[in-house]
Amino acid sequence: MSSWKKHVSEHKSINIANELNELPEDLRYRTEDRLHIAFHREKHTHISKIELFFMLIGPGILVMIADNDAGGVITYAQTGSIFGIGFFIPFMILMLPVAYFVQEMTVRLGAVTHRGHAEMIWKRYGKFWGSFSLGDLVIANFLTLITEFIGITVGMSIFGVPRILSAIVFVILVILIQLFLRYYTWERISLFIAAFNLVFVPLLFFLPHPPVADFINSFATWKIAGGVSSLFIYVLLANLGTTIAPWMLFFQQSSVVDKGLTKEDIKFGQRDTLIGSTVMVIVAIAIIILTGSTVFGYDSNGTLGIDNILKIFAAKVGTFPLELFALGLVEAGFIAAIAISASTSWAMSEAFGWKKSINLPAREGVLFYVPSFLALAIAASVTLIPNAPLGYLNLTVQVIATIFMPAAMLFLLLLLNDRGVMGDMVNKRWQNIIGFSIIGFLILMNALYGLSVALPTVFNHLVGML
Amino acid sequence: MSVEKKEKTIENGSEFREFMVSQGLEDYSKIPVEKVKFSPRIKIAFWFLRVYIVIMVLLVIIGFSHVI
Numbered sequence: 001m002s003s004w005k006k007h008v009s010e011h012k013s014i015n016i017a018n019e020l021n022e023l024p025e026d027l028r029y030r031t032e033d034r035l036h037i038a039f040h041r042e043k044h045t046h047i048s049k050i051e052l053f054f055m056l057i058g059p060g061i062l063v064m065i066a067d068n069d070a071g072g073v074i075t076y077a078q079t080g081s082i083f084g085i086g087f088f089i090p091f092m093i094l095m096l097p098v099a100y101f102v103q104e105m106t107v108r109l110g111a112v113t114h115r116g117h118a119e120m121i122w123k124r125y126g127k128f129w130g131s132f133s134l135g136d137l138v139i140a141n142f143l144t145l146i147t148e149f150i151g152i153t154v155g156m157s158i159f160g161v162p163r164i165l166s167a168i169v170f171v172i173l174v175i176l177i178q179l180f181l182r183y184y185t186w187e188r189i190s191l192f193i194a195a196f197n198l199v200f201v202p203l204l205f206f207l208p209h210p211p212v213a214d215f216i217n218s219f220a221t222w223k224i225a226g227g228v229s230s231l232f233i234y235v236l237l238a239n240l241g242t243t244i245a246p247w248m249l250f251f252q253q254s255s256v257v258d259k260g261l262t263k264e265d266i267k268f269g270q271r272d273t274l275i276g277s278t279v280m281v282i283v284a285i286a287i288i289i290l291t292g293s294t295v296f297g298y299d300s301n302g303t304l305g306i307d308n309i310l311k312i313f314a315a316k317v318g319t320f321p322l323e324l325f326a327l328g329l330v331e332a333g334f335i336a337a338i339a340i341s342a343s344t345s346w347a348m349s350e351a352f353g354w355k356k357s358i359n360l361p362a363r364e365g366v367l368f369y370v371p372s373f374l375a376l377a378i379a380a381s382v383t384l385i386p387n388a389p390l391g392y393l394n395l396t397v398q399v400i401a402t403i404f405m406p407a408a409m410l411f412l413l414l415l416l417n418d419r420g421v422m423g424d425m426v427n428k429r430w431q432n433i434i435g436f437s438i439i440g441f442l443i444l445m446n447a448l449y450g451l452s453v454a455l456p457t458v459f460n461h462l463v464g465m466l
Numbered sequence: 467m468s469v470e471k472k473e474k475t476i477e478n479g480s481e482f483r484e485f486m487v488s489q490g491l492e493d494y495s496k497i498p499v500e501k502v503k504f505s506p507r508i509k510i511a512f513w514f515l516r517v518y519i520v521i522m523v524l525l526v527i528i529g530f531s532h533v534i
């Protein structure tokens with residue numbers, strides 16, 4: 001047993017104040033976190049094991065719930081409104097193992113390399129692919145942030161808060177959280193905010209006629225209302241895009257690195273990711289059921305933007321459920337704005353070799369914080385532009401995420417198969433088969449989308465409702 | 467400092483460094499990462515990726531222009 005471990009296992013105090021004080025501030029916070037974890041790991045009591053579990057989980061749950069972002073909530077709401085309770089219920093359940101499998105790889109990569117995704121691509125595959133991946137991420141993150149502020153401002157408007165006020169307040173809140181909380185507290189506060197994502201599940205009890213039979217039948221029939229059309233392909237891609245997206249890979253890997261997880265912690269990271277994937281899918285299905293049983297089939301004069309969906313939803317279930325839905329929408333936008341801006345900060349800093357950690361104090365992390373804060377402010381401003389096609393923009397963002405996902409997945413799989421990087425933690429054969437099958441499925445879906453754009457008459461219906 | 471107190475502390479810098487290394491708490495920006503040499507298979511995959519991206523970006527622009 002190594003000498004430091006012996007001290008820890010014998011519950012002896014570690015007087016390392018001097019050593020800690022010599023460390024840079026960001027590393028000092030992480031070292032203190034790791035010391036707590038080391039003590040809990042060596043205690044071997046039931047309580048310490050439970051405490052250790054709760055200390056080590058976080059990035060997986062956070063990334064998955066942040067993925068049920070305002071854009072995601074709007075997409076699921078539009079999905080239920082357009083296609084009802086059918087194909088997309090079993091489809092979302094299929095997405096659970098897909099999301100878990102993809103994100104689990106980032107846990108291993110981060111814990112083994114102690115480097116973020118952007119840094120690994122940049123350094124291992126060169127500047128061209130590094131800049132491509134970073135550019136793709138930054139643009140997609142910016143567009144996604146716009147959808148978060150669409151959700152926040154629409155949700156807050158239900159409570160009578162003017163859009164401009166809610167946009168400003170939430171930009172400031174996100175900036176304060178990033179700037180003044182250190183990683184462990186930042187993660188705990190973010191998880192607390194993320195917990196409100198579950199508000200969509202109890203909302204099901206407010207439905208006047210719970211669609212239990214439709215829900216069960218959906219697994220037997222996989223019914224697609226209106227058949228396979230351009231719109232169906234588009235919405236399918238949007239649902240894929242909101243379940244697995246490039247920013248999630250970057251976010252979780254950087255988060256694992258900033259938290260300081262090691263090879264020893266991988267199994268905790270895997271459980272964390274599994275819990276997160278399960279919660280994500282449960283919430284997604286709840287939202288599809290909510291609008292699928294209230295808004296689906298309703299004459300909406302050809303528009304199914306979130307404003308219109310909420311109006312119809314309120315008419316069917318009443319004001320209180322509408323307010324809960326709006327609260328969920330605001331929370332979804334808020335938590336995702338936190339996660340996505342962190343993802344931009346991490347990725348840019350990793351690529352350009354800047355200091356990179358949520359543990360960085362403001363004075364040392366100007367380059368780390370400022371780009372994502374600018375993106376936040378601009379994205380919030382865009383949502384205030386009158387008559388911007390926000391409903392369509394939302395689905396387009398998800399579609400773009402799906403289009404770039406095969407590229408992001410390819411780099412992930414290359415890295416996970418790189419013995420020079422992963423050592424004996426490389427992907428196993430079955431993991432590669434699943435990984436490349438997911439890439440193949442994404443490319444097939446994108447090809448179908450391409451076909452529906454280039455030859456729209458191939459399908460029965462055109463994209464016109466959005 | 468008493469003998470007992472000495473036993474209960476980690477004052478040795480090497481022990482602390484050992485802890486830091488075991489917990490991945492090094493400054494990784496100072497450890498270089500070697501650029502990978504592209505095998506023919508990876509080169510083909512990357513060319514496929516370039517073509518795929520160009521086609522998909524064009525299709526998204528066409529799709530979006532239909533709506534605008």
